[in-house]
Amino acid sequence: MNLAIKDIRHNFGRFVLTSLGIGMLLMLVMGMGGIYRGLVQDATLIVDRIDADLWVVQKNTRGPFAEISRIPRTLEDRIAAVPGVQSSYAFISHTVQRSFNNKPLRLTIQGLSWPADRGHWFPIIAGRGLEQAHYEMVADKSSGLQPGDRIPLAKEIFTVVGLTEGMTSAAGDSMAFMTLLDAQAVQFDLPPEAIRIERTARVNRLSDHELGRTQPQMQDHAAGPGAQIPALGTSMVSAVLVQVLPGFSADAVAKQIEAWPDVSVYTQNGQKELLLRGSVDRARRQLGLFRVLLIIVSGIIMALILYTLTLDKLHDIAMLKLIGAANTVIFRLIMEQAMLLGVIGFGLAHILGQWAFPHFPRRVLLLQEDLIVLAGIVVVISVLSSLLGIHRALRTEPNEVLS
Amino acid sequence: MKPKSDNKMALQAEGLTKIYGSGNTEVVAVRNAAMQVHRGEIVALLGPSGAGKSTLLTLLGLIQTPNVGTIRIADKTVFDHHALTVNVRSFRRRYLGFVFQKANLIPFLTAAENVQLAMEINHTPPRQARQRTLELLEYLDVADRADYLPAKLSGGQQQRVAVARALANSPTLLLADEPTAALDSVRGRQVMELFRRVAHEHDSGVIVVTHDHRSLDVFDRILEMEDGVLKEHPTGTKK
Numbered sequence: 001m002n003l004a005i006k007d008i009r010h011n012f013g014r015f016v017l018t019s020l021g022i023g024m025l026l027m028l029v030m031g032m033g034g035i036y037r038g039l040v041q042d043a044t045l046i047v048d049r050i051d052a053d054l055w056v057v058q059k060n061t062r063g064p065f066a067e068i069s070r071i072p073r074t075l076e077d078r079i080a081a082v083p084g085v086q087s088s089y090a091f092i093s094h095t096v097q098r099s100f101n102n103k104p105l106r107l108t109i110q111g112l113s114w115p116a117d118r119g120h121w122f123p124i125i126a127g128r129g130l131e132q133a134h135y136e137m138v139a140d141k142s143s144g145l146q147p148g149d150r151i152p153l154a155k156e157i158f159t160v161v162g163l164t165e166g167m168t169s170a171a172g173d174s175m176a177f178m179t180l181l182d183a184q185a186v187q188f189d190l191p192p193e194a195i196r197i198e199r200t201a202r203v204n205r206l207s208d209h210e211l212g213r214t215q216p217q218m219q220d221h222a223a224g225p226g227a228q229i230p231a232l233g234t235s236m237v238s239a240v241l242v243q244v245l246p247g248f249s250a251d252a253v254a255k256q257i258e259a260w261p262d263v264s265v266y267t268q269n270g271q272k273e274l275l276l277r278g279s280v281d282r283a284r285r286q287l288g289l290f291r292v293l294l295i296i297v298s299g300i301i302m303a304l305i306l307y308t309l310t311l312d313k314l315h316d317i318a319m320l321k322l323i324g325a326a327n328t329v330i331f332r333l334i335m336e337q338a339m340l341l342g343v344i345g346f347g348l349a350h351i352l353g354q355w356a357f358p359h360f361p362r363r364v365l366l367l368q369e370d371l372i373v374l375a376g377i378v379v380v381i382s383v384l385s386s387l388l389g390i391h392r393a394l395r396t397e398p399n400e401v402l403s
Numbered sequence: 404m405k406p407k408s409d410n411k412m413a414l415q416a417e418g419l420t421k422i423y424g425s426g427n428t429e430v431v432a433v434r435n436a437a438m439q440v441h442r443g444e445i446v447a448l449l450g451p452s453g454a455g456k457s458t459l460l461t462l463l464g465l466i467q468t469p470n471v472g473t474i475r476i477a478d479k480t481v482f483d484h485h486a487l488t489v490n491v492r493s494f495r496r497r498y499l500g501f502v503f504q505k506a507n508l509i510p511f512l513t514a515a516e517n518v519q520l521a522m523e524i525n526h527t528p529p530r531q532a533r534q535r536t537l538e539l540l541e542y543l544d545v546a547d548r549a550d551y552l553p554a555k556l557s558g559g560q561q562q563r564v565a566v567a568r569a570l571a572n573s574p575t576l577l578l579a580d581e582p583t584a585a586l587d588s589v590r591g592r593q594v595m596e597l598f599r600r601v602a603h604e605h606d607s608g609v610i611v612v613t614h615d616h617r618s619l620d621v622f623d624r625i626l627e628m629e630d631g632v633l634k635e636h637p638t639g640t641k642k
Contacts, residue, residue, distance in 0.1 A: 001516060001523050004510075010511030010552070298421070316509050321570070322466065323526045324496020399466045401459065401507055 003329070004336035007313070015341075018305055022341055023159050025347025026296045026378065028293055030353050031360075033370045036287045038363030043170035046110065047268060049121045050091075053250040055266045056257055062264075062274045064093045064238035065170060071263060072181075073237045076113070080287030082256055084248035089113035090237040092183045095173055100151060107143060107176040108169035110182025111237070119177050127162030133179050138162040143174035154189035158182070169322040170275060172362045181391035184235050200225050296378060303385035306338050310389035316401035327394055334389045346375055412478060413576045413608025414440040414463060419472035421458055421631075432458040433469070436633040438626065440608035442575065445599050447619060448612045449636060450628035456612045458579055459628065463610065464499055464578045465491045477575035495523045500569030500607070503580040506561035514564040515540060515549040521571035532571075533553040539567040543597065559590040566597060577601065579611040587640060588617065595621045 008015045046065070047055075055064075056071070056079060063069020079088040092111035097104060106107040112119050112130070119129050119138065127147035130136050137158045149160040158178065167175040178186075189199070201220040206212030212219060221229055242257075244250045254265040266274065310317075319328055350371070357364035421433040432455045440446050450456045458554065463468045465481060474482040477498050481489045508517045515536050522532035540546040543563040545556075553561055559614040562582060569577055579598060583591030595611070595618040600624075611622070619625060625636035 001512075001520055001529070003520075006516065007511045017409045306631075316511075317505070319507050319509065320524075321492065322495065322501055323521050323524060324494075326492065329524060399461060401503065402461070402466075 002336070003333045004340065008337065008340065011181060015108055019341055019348060021343040022298065022305070022345030023352060023387065024293065024303060024372070025301060026345050027352045027356070027373065030349050031357060031364055032287050032291045032294065032372060034357060034364035034366045034373065035352070035360075035362060036284050037365035037367055037370065038172070039270045039287075040169050040276060041365055042172060042363055044272045045167065045282045046093075046169070046175070047271050047275065048165075051121065051268070052089075053244040053268060054242035054254050054257070055268070055271045056088075056240040056242060056263050057238070057266070059262050060279075064091065065271075066274045066278045069238050070236040071238075071240065073235050075239075075240050075263065078260075079240050079242055079257060084245050084253040084256075086243040086245040087116065088233050088243075089117045089241045090239075091241050092180055092187065092238045094183070094238070095169070095171070096153070096186060098151070098226060099243050100145075100149075103144070105143065105145075105151075106173045107139065108171070108173045109183050109186055110175055110177050111180035111187075112177060113241075114179035114181070122164050122167055122175075122177060124162045125165045127160070127324070129162055130177065130179065131161070134182055135159060136161045136180075137178040138164060139176045140164045140167040140174040142166075142168055143176065145174075146247045154182075154186040156182075156185070159400060166363070168363060170280065180237065184237070188235075193380055194293050194357070277336035295381060299381040299385050300336070302341065302381060303388045305336065306341070306386050306389040307392065309337065310334055310393050314393070314396050314400065317396050318398050321396065322398035322401050330393050331390055334393055335383070335386050338382045338386030338389075339379070342378045346378045408621070410429055411442045412439060413442045413444070413476065413611075414438065415473075415475040416463060417473045419459070419463055419469045419474070420466065421455075421469050431631050433462060433633075434631040435471070436628075436631075438633060440576065442608050443603055443606050444623045445602040445609040445611065445621065447622040447625045448610055448628060449458050449614070449616075449619075449625060449634075454628040455631040459633065460578050460580050460610065460612055463576070465495055466503060496521070497572060498575045500572070500574035500577040502562070502565050502569050502577070502582045504581040504584040506558075506565040508561055508564055508568070510553055513546060513550050513552055514556060514560075514567075517564055518567045518571050519578055521568045522533060525572045527572075533573070536567070540564070543567050546625070558585050559593065560623075562586065562590075562594055566594070566601065570601060570607075571595045573605060574607055577609045579609065581612055583603065583613065583618070584614055591615055592618050597628065 012375050056075065057063040057069040058071050061067050061069045073090045076088050076090045079085055090113045093108065095106065095108045097106045099105065110236045114133050120137070124138065125141065129138060135156055135158050137151070137160055139160050141163045145160045147160055147162060151158045151160065164175070165390065169175060199222070203219050206219050242253070244253050250267055254267060257263060320330060353366060357366070417437045419433055420431065421438040423430045423432055436459055448456050448459070454605055458467070462469045465487070468482065468487060471484060472482065473480065473484065477490065481487065481494060509520065512520060518536040518539055519532045522535060523529060537546060537549065540549050543566055545560050545563045545567070548556055548560055553564070556564065583594050586594060595615070598609050598611055599621045601607060627636040
């Protein structure tokens with residue numbers, strides 16, 4: 001006869017409510033783990049999706065995601081000429097915050113090297129991909145944007161032509177994809193007054209210089225658009241992505257490019273490592289500590305619940321001892337209830353989590369291996385938390401029946 | 404009706420003494436008590452409150468240990484002078500049955516499960532335990548309440564189930580501490596007669612602590628306790 005099940009059947013409502021409470025606590029533990037996994041996935045998502053063999057960035061920086069990297073776009077052509085390189089694309093990434101429909105809209109803009117890179121690597125779930133060089137964007141569903149929405153950026157109107165799903169940055173911001181030139185325009189957009197001031201400043205700087213004084217016609221050029229001044233150099237990008245030819249070693253190609261004094265090169269794994277070692281690592285440790293605290297709190301609460309349940313049954317336990325029940329009978333009664341509480345709580349946590357986590361503002365990713373580890377932890381805390389109740393039950397004397 | 408096997412002893416106790424506290428607070432609850440109960444015999448234990456009846460019962464039921472004395476149950480010495488000589492819990496489940504003023508049924512088990520549990524604890528196979536449970540409940544006239552939880556039973560029915568549980572493992576000695584105190588006179592009488600039936604038909608020795616003088620005629624022998632001292636009641640042996 002299974003006394004634990006019989007007792008639960010008799011106090012079903014209380015057991016369900018207790019399990020629900022434990023389940024919600026365990027859901028928090030599960031959620032913390034899921035948030036960490038989501039953080040890792042968000043951080044490495046774009047690196048994984050783009051699947052470039054090499055990332056070439058500004059010398060001695062850990063760009064373009066861990067820190068700002070600025071390199072000239074012409075580097076794309078230099079790299080394309082390196083033996084073993086199949087293709088190279090300029091890439092730009094930056095975050096903007098604007099107001100749209102009276103709500104803040106944060107977007108991490110990824111500039112694609114149009115037309116070579118048309119964004120085949122991100123999943124379109126609605127609408128279409130980019131089909132023209134300017135003023136179109138594909139946004140992630142999490143931004144709340146819809147196909148057809150028109151967003152004012154850099155003095156132009158961008159139309160949302162498609163939606164992706166699950167494409168968020170390491171900071172949890174929704175990604176938006178547009179052509180590299182558009183992304184640059186958004187990144188380096190200045191208000192007209194700032195442009196006018198800069199042009200005037202250029203003319204003033206030139207007039208203070210001997211070259212300006214001896215060649216006054218240069219001042220006319222200096223007062224014009226920056227793009228028409230050859231001396232100002234080419235536009236800057238965040239990184240150049242490299243695909244290596246089949247049969248060539250990515251490390252060998254990286255070594256050649258690394259020899260140049262103006263760039264640093266990371267392999268795909270190196271780039272991911274950079275992302276994970278930075279802010280993600282601190283978040284991981286923080287979340288890990290929260291998980292440990294929550295597990296301890298869950299254990300204490302479970303122990304108190306089981307202790308209270310045991311106190312309620314002390315008279316019955318005394319009676320069981322009086323009629324000769326062995327300690328194992330009493331041990332099993334409490335231990336089995338603890339295990340059931342833990343297992344049902346874990347099941348409820350999983351079910352509640354599946355329902356609740358998709359509504360969280362950041363990605364919560366439940367991996368099977370994490371769930372298995374947590375299930376093991378739940379079994380351990382169930383056993384440990386039952387010990388207090390078992391200790392009290394075993395100290396109960398049969399003569400307590402008479403009290 | 405005479406006991407079936409009056410030559411076999413269910414209980415022999417000699418020189419039982421139980422003292423609580425020490426020094427100025429010392430209380431002698433049971434003083435040098437001696438008694439014998441045959442199998443098939445039902446004995447009443449009378450006495451005023453605080454006389455030591457319940458304490459004596461707990462000593463005989465191995466719920467408490469005496470300070471000194473000897474207890475033999477079913478021809479086995481279970482307490483010798485200062486120490487227990489058996490595994491108490493296993494001995495209790497095999498040789499002793501208890502009934503109290505309150506039925507003390509496990510509230511989350513049905514009437515049948517309460518009885519069956521006592522047998523399963525004694526390693527009786529579940530099917531056999533279930534069969535015997537139903538027979539006992541039938542015998543005690545509560546078979547129709549077998550699947551009811553204790554909360555759904557009347558006081559008398561609960562007490563009958565408690566008796567069935569006490570009889571589950573065919574105990575040599577059945578100890579009842581004021582089993583009718585919570586019942587009206589009619590039901591109290593029925594329960595006392597039930598104990599008599601149990602003693603005679605199940606060949607168990609039965610000791611009943613009671614205040615109910617109206618049912619004394621059901622007992623084979625009456626003992627009385629006063630200030631911890633056990634003696635024969637002035638009316639002596641009734642049967």
